[in-house]
Amino acid sequence: MKNRKIASFSVSAIGLGCMNLSHAYGPPVNTEQAERVLLAALDHGVTLFDTAALYGFGANETLLGKVLKPHRQKFTLASKCGMQGVDPGNGQKVRVIDGRPETLRQTCEDALRRLQTDVIDLYYLHRWDKKVPIEDSVGALSDLVRQGKIQAVGLSEVSADTLRKAHAVHPIAAVQTEYSLWTRNPEIAVLQACRELGAAFVAFSPVARGFLCGAPLDVANFDAKDIRRSMPRFTPEHHAANLALLPAYHALAREAGCSPAQLALAWLLHKAPHIIPIPGTTSVPHLLDDLAAADVQLEPGLLARLEALINQQTVAGNRYNAQANSEVDTEVFG
Numbered sequence: 001m002k003n004r005k006i007a008s009f010s011v012s013a014i015g016l017g018c019m020n021l022s023h024a025y026g027p028p029v030n031t032e033q034a035e036r037v038l039l040a041a042l043d044h045g046v047t048l049f050d051t052a053a054l055y056g057f058g059a060n061e062t063l064l065g066k067v068l069k070p071h072r073q074k075f076t077l078a079s080k081c082g083m084q085g086v087d088p089g090n091g092q093k094v095r096v097i098d099g100r101p102e103t104l105r106q107t108c109e110d111a112l113r114r115l116q117t118d119v120i121d122l123y124y125l126h127r128w129d130k131k132v133p134i135e136d137s138v139g140a141l142s143d144l145v146r147q148g149k150i151q152a153v154g155l156s157e158v159s160a161d162t163l164r165k166a167h168a169v170h171p172i173a174a175v176q177t178e179y180s181l182w183t184r185n186p187e188i189a190v191l192q193a194c195r196e197l198g199a200a201f202v203a204f205s206p207v208a209r210g211f212l213c214g215a216p217l218d219v220a221n222f223d224a225k226d227i228r229r230s231m232p233r234f235t236p237e238h239h240a241a242n243l244a245l246l247p248a249y250h251a252l253a254r255e256a257g258c259s260p261a262q263l264a265l266a267w268l269l270h271k272a273p274h275i276i277p278i279p280g281t282t283s284v285p286h287l288l289d290d291l292a293a294a295d296v297q298l299e300p301g302l303l304a305r306l307e308a309l310i311n312q313q314t315v316a317g318n319r320y321n322a323q324a325n326s327e328v329d330t331e332v333f334g
């Protein structure tokens with residue numbers, strides 16, 4: 001596996017997004033299957049594992065702690081704070097954005113315990129809590145670096161302006177934001193800002209939450225808890241329009257000699273050397289398919305045709321609904 005850089009860490013060019021093992025696109029997978037995926041990733045050269053306090057409301061960090069503890073020296077561990085499950089008093093946790101310094105400190109303590117580690121290598125603020133100045137949240141993370149509890153600070157779904165304000169408080173090692181052929185918002189300003197500041201750009205949902213993979217998704221039969229149900233692009237109406245893009249997309253993958261998921265990942269790797277995609281999967285065969293994208297070479301002419309086929313203008317539906325949009329700070333196309 002080729003390597004890329006996040007601050008002083010040399011990480012595999014493709015990392016593993018671990019959310020899907022505990023949360024998001026259906027019920028959590030069983031522990032044995034999750035273990036198979038995590039250990040196969042290690043065996044095949046993945047050295048960047050991405051989790052968060054939010055995922056499975058702590059269960060994903062607990063899973064990684066249990067499975068990866070014996071291998072802790074072999075990889076860069078990234079987690080996130082500032083968005084987590086909170087019990088309002090009825091025993092049912094709900095998702096809450098809270099970037100207050102005292103909350104971030106407590107979340108980090110909980111994460112270190114769940115992850116069974118002394119230090120988290122890269123700790124992101126999962127969302128900027130707009131009720132708290134970004135300088136205060138990043139100041140708290142900077143204190144955690146000084147205390148040796150985390151090594152580097154990251155941000156997720158922020159604008160270039162917020163990134164610069166944060167970077168003035170403490171060097172930002174990475175920005176993690178959705179970026180794929182069908183979600184191009186980072187191209188407006190954040191990719192360039194990261195390049196200027198020396199921050200890595202970690203691309204989440206890089207295979208478009210499964211849309212840019214092999215078989216068309218069966219959106220009508222998504223699990224009741226599948227978060228794609230709330231995303232405009234996956235409503236039956238918009239999905240039907242987007243499906244029309246797939247035959248030409250699959251033809252480009254055949255021409256490039258790779259799978260559809262590999263085409264989506266290889267496109268990201270070709271965009272710039274500071275971009276690191278973190279696909280998520282519950283399946284070892286899908287994982288191996290994704291990782292092989294690091295070796296796919298794409299010709300400039302094919303890249304141009306690919307970008308013309310799938311982009312913000314050719315896709316139907318917004319990536320997020322109004323509520324989720326109000327929680328992010330990212331620039332959007334006018």
Ligand SMILES: NC(=O)c1ccc[n+]([C@@H]2O[C@H](COP(=O)([O-])OP(=O)(O)OC[C@H]3O[C@@H](n4cnc5c(N)ncnc54)[C@H](OP(=O)(O)O)[C@@H]3O)[C@@H](O)[C@H]2O)c1
Nearest residue numbers: 017018019204205206207208209210213261279280281282
């Ligand atoms: N910072 C944030 O706010 C944020 C938000 C979302 C996600 N993330 C991070 O980013 C990671 C990845 O994002 P994501 O999971 O939302 O989206 P993604 O990686 O674009 O897509 C995941 C989906 O694609 C399918 N898939 C992956 N590789 C495949 C392959 N080769 N062939 C067929 N299907 C394939 C998976 O299904 P199978 O399980 O069947 O393979 C899964 O349903 C997450 O795990 C998480 O760590 C961060």
